[in-house]
Amino acid sequence: MNLLFKHISSRINLSDDEFVIILQQFEELKFSKNELIIKPNQMVDYKFFVLKGCLRSYFVDLSGIEHTVQFAIEDWWIGDYPAYFTGKKSILNIECLEDCTLLKVKKENWEQLYKEIPKLESYARIQLERGLASTHQKNINNHTMSTREKYEKFISSYPKLEQRIKNYHIASYLGITPESLSRIRKSILVA
Amino acid sequence: MNLLFKHISSRINLSDDEFVIILQQFEELKFSKNELIIKPNQMVDYKFFVLKGCLRSYFVDLSGIEHTVQFAIEDWWIGDYPAYFTGKKSILNIECLEDCTLLKVKKENWEQLYKEIPKLESYARIQLERGLASTHQKNINNHTMSTREKYEKFISSYPKLEQRIKNYHIASYLGITPESLSRIRKSILVA
DNA sequence: CGAAAATTTGACATGACTCAACTGGAGTGG
DNA sequence: CCACTCCAGTTGAGTCATGTCAAATTTTCG
Numbered sequence: 001m002n003l004l005f006k007h008i009s010s011r012i013n014l015s016d017d018e019f020v021i022i023l024q025q026f027e028e029l030k031f032s033k034n035e036l037i038i039k040p041n042q043m044v045d046y047k048f049f050v051l052k053g054c055l056r057s058y059f060v061d062l063s064g065i066e067h068t069v070q071f072a073i074e075d076w077w078i079g080d081y082p083a084y085f086t087g088k089k090s091i092l093n094i095e096c097l098e099d100c101t102l103l104k105v106k107k108e109n110w111e112q113l114y115k116e117i118p119k120l121e122s123y124a125r126i127q128l129e130r131g132l133a134s135t136h137q138k139n140i141n142n143h144t145m146s147t148r149e150k151y152e153k154f155i156s157s158y159p160k161l162e163q164r165i166k167n168y169h170i171a172s173y174l175g176i177t178p179e180s181l182s183r184i185r186k187s188i189l190v191a
Numbered sequence: 192m193n194l195l196f197k198h199i200s201s202r203i204n205l206s207d208d209e210f211v212i213i214l215q216q217f218e219e220l221k222f223s224k225n226e227l228i229i230k231p232n233q234m235v236d237y238k239f240f241v242l243k244g245c246l247r248s249y250f251v252d253l254s255g256i257e258h259t260v261q262f263a264i265e266d267w268w269i270g271d272y273p274a275y276f277t278g279k280k281s282i283l284n285i286e287c288l289e290d291c292t293l294l295k296v297k298k299e300n301w302e303q304l305y306k307e308i309p310k311l312e313s314y315a316r317i318q319l320e321r322g323l324a325s326t327h328q329k330n331i332n333n334h335t336m337s338t339r340e341k342y343e344k345f346i347s348s349y350p351k352l353e354q355r356i357k358n359y360h361i362a363s364y365l366g367i368t369p370e371s372l373s374r375i376r377k378s379i380l381v382a
Numbered sequence: 383c384g385a386a387a388a389t390t391t392g393a394c395a396t397g398a399c400t401c402a403a404c405t406g407g408a409g410t411g412g
Numbered sequence: 413c414c415a416c417t418c419c420a421g422t423t424g425a426g427t428c429a430t431g432t433c434a435a436a437t438t439t440t441c442g
Contacts, residue, residue: 061335085320128319129276144252
């Protein structure tokens, strides 16, 4: 079964016919490992659903340091949401960490679907609510947990991700240096 | 003009009649300074719109330290969103920092309104999108900026808030101790 | 096998924390 | 009007986690 159908119909009731209408607005694209599917300073009026592969979004600060914002694997949405939602130029890079197969949809087409299939706006709202709740939780964890605890939480929350991702990307996601992560990993092994 | 009408109609077109229907689902409540309008471990199937006053939401970690998540003044929504969206028990306290006048709406009534006034779901989605975009931005700032820069950004972004709020609440929002904030303020004065 | 990439280790610097003490202002009661 | 208390904010000293920079080691992959 199509991963996107599964994803949407796990949140709202969706007929096969309706899904056909939805899928018509999507474009299936393949990208190679290391390719950047979004670069900073672009108009980003589209977002992606991952059918296969692994990606990360990150931004580069003034010192040239990369900060990973999000990872995505099969069954996840990914995009430059600040840009997508506000219409401003992109600030993120989105990079394929593996060869990827993605479904791309333009914002205007996606929002047009709200009119044809109103309950799709409920799906969108539910997704946003979950995103906001999890971002809130992540913020809370950021303030509450030690770096070590954040790392342990990350690998226990996303065991599938951890195996597919370099440690320095995890470090960049946790907001620490690879050296610090290495020391934390060592201290966990010893204990 | 009613602040809530102004808020909604700045995002979507809204007739007076429709607003009457919406307002019927709200309850106006007054609270005193220092009152907690939400405490942890409650069911929170409602949220608030601020007509007057100043509030903050915060949680208490295992060490007993308070972490301020959000401030709200006139024209802002506030609630325990993780609890509201997920249906789980609350984790936040929401405290009145001044005497407050609030509009309360229950989740089920609010969502019922989506059926009567479908474009209200667009309003909800737009609010969520902005919330998510600003939370993303806040996360980015957290990783990019020094504590001093975060403080300077806070007071320049919310000059009205700063005057109404104790420094130790700002410190708690920035995730630092009041002592550290004091030292940062001193270093800014000297420079 | 050999080169490049990823990870680990060491030495030192730094920013924030903790804990304790002190300052200054607002409000209160004698 | 003064003494007292409370609260917010400031200051000082010592500690610790993480950063930086450089080098060594291990892993990956053509």
